[in-house]
Amino acid sequence: MPDNYLSEVRNQYEALPYPACNPQDEHKRLVLTWLEDLPMVNHYCFAGKQSFQKGFRALVAGGGTGDATIFLAEQLRHTDAQIVHLDMSQASIALAKERAQIRGLSNIRWVHDSLLNLPALAAQLGSFDYINCSGVLHHLADPDLGFKALQSVLKPDGAIGLMVYATTGRIGVYQMQALMRLVNGGETDAQRKIANTRDILASLPPGNWFKRSEDLHHDHKAGDAGIYDLLLHSQDRSYSVGELFDWLGEGAAGGKQGHGLHLAFSDVQRGRSPYLPHMVLGSKPPAMAAALRKLPLRRQYEMAELMGGSIITHSLYLTRNAACSAPYGDTDYVPFFYHEPLTGEIASQVFGNSRGQPFMLRHQHSGVSVTVNPGKYGAKILALIDGRRSFGEIFEQFRAAWQGKAAAPDNAALFADFAESYETLNALERLLLRHVSVAAAAT
Known part of the structure; x- marks a missing residue:
């Protein structure tokens, strides 16, 4: 493996592949990932005109134990599409491969490498119509370097499905992370850190901010890998809606240029609703609700994130412009x-x-x-x-x-x-x- 990935992060995912899974569960159910639902990808990324035939190619960058990869491959099973699963953790790839074998999926190519090396791998891997990068960039020392690496293998008319952490909904998480750094001190043993975290979680008073918002989070209830990823991660950052627009969209007001892409947010199971004030304010909206609805979408999204407080991750599609979304008002x-x-x-x-x-x-x-x-x-x-x-x-x-x-x-x-x-x-x-x-x- 190259040295350009943070060693602590790499070691974490070798020791504790994430998300934790039992490949044998593939006999019982298919894990669905929100951004990789093909009807959604088609609507928001390809103006509703993508057939997913004719050599469609998808990259899952930082695919972990394979949720997005397996779901894409299963949906594209009867096409000539190819999915490339890239991850820095050999342990995670092994689990993803076993899941694919159980399902009899033969449309996946496995690559053990860092997404930061994508520019160098471009000649070998080719370019992609769709790239999934879920829960990865916020663990990089330089997230923008990682994003540029993704763009280096994206086709000019391609799209990216991205998930990064959201600041407002994770306030309690970051307080817990700070607490556990104090509790664990110089402790280096992962299992000891996890045991300490379990002890603290079991004794938290009701006023603790993580305790108050615990219903928003589930990883710490899903085993050691989940606890470590949520509360003990060595490299973890988050973004507000405004910061994502500044970074990936039109750029900041101060003159720093963004990537100039169109952002289409879609929260898991809720779509755009948690980003729209008139849908967040509920059954008794204030008199100003109608006026807020007329504001620019970015401003509405920024307000709604603060109003609701329940967005813990930002899931969004990134395309070259708004015309990539299927248009309302066309009879065809x-x-x-x-x-x-x-x-x-x-x-x-x-x-x-x-x-x-x-x-x-x-x-x-x-x-x-x-x-x-x-x-x-x-x-x-x-x-x-x-x-x-x-x-x-x-x-x-x-x-x-x-x-x-x-x-x-x-x-x-x-x-x-x-x-x-x-x-x-x-x-x-x-x-x-x-x-x-x-x-x-x-x-």
């Missing part, structure tokens, strides 16, 4: 429900009970409560969404059943009327889009 796009067993009939009933008046949508799966204006026709449009019809076909069918005295609304009027319903469901990642040129099987 197919809307489809995702992430829960939702049908047009069910959605129509929920949105139709208010008879076209604003109503409080209480979304059980995400915990979000938000006021939605379904418009005059929202419920009827939702009823026609079946994952096969395009908006053009849906609107034609809507007009075919029109019984009003006035002329039936045109496409522009229907898109405008349905916009808030779409935006709400899309913000929750429950309604996505794909282009008509892409078969439903691809998503």
Whole structure:
């Protein structure tokens, strides 16, 4: 292994592969990773036009024990796509390989190396349509050097799925890390550090900030590797929304240039909802909520992160510009429900009970409560969404059943009327889009 990776970090993941897993569990279930759901990748990274055929190539940089790699490979099993799993830990790669063997996956290439060496590996590995880098950059001495390494093997029209730690939701974690550095002092034995941490966790008073926010965190309940990764890591940093925009987006106000990329945030199971003030403030928003909704998205995201306090990681897609997301307002796009067993009939009933008046949508799966204006026709449009019809076909069918005295609304009027319903469901990642040129099987 090269010397450009922090030795303590490398040793940690050799001794305690992360995330901890039992390969035999592959016989029972498939671990799903949020950013690698192909319909999501297609919607946010390839304008809904990616078929994942024709030599699609994905890199999982810092793939650990293989969650993202296995999920991608399973979804792409019947295509000619290739996934490259790169990791600095031989122990982690061994576990990931065993998982792949159990599933009979042959579309993965295994590389034992540091992601910091990607520029030198480019001739050997080639370039990639999609790169996953989840939970890695924040453990580097120089995260930007790592990000530049990822960009060196990304195709010009490729995309990156990134996860880094979030500052606000991890306040208690960093206080615990500081505490355990004091408790462990000069202790070098990992098992002794873990034992000390378990003892402290069992005795924390209710006023401790980690204790107050413990429901946000799960790693410390999942064995030694989780405890070490969460509370004893030797190299761990976090980011606010604003810092990510400064670094990866348009840059800081003071003149420091960012990477100029488009950032599309999507929190696990909650989508954009924890980044939008009107969705964070719940069922009794203040009078200013409508005004906040009109502010630039970056500012809304920064405020919502502080309002909610529950974002512990930032998951996002990075693309060259906003046009890489599937556009709302194009009749050649197919809307489809995702992430829960939702049908047009069910959605129509929920949105139709208010008879076209604003109503409080209480979304059980995400915990979000938000006021939605379904418009005059929202419920009827939702009823026609079946994952096969395009908006053009849906609107034609809507007009075919029109019984009003006035002329039936045109496409522009229907898109405008349905916009808030779409935006709400899309913000929750429950309604996505794909282009008509892409078969439903691809998503």
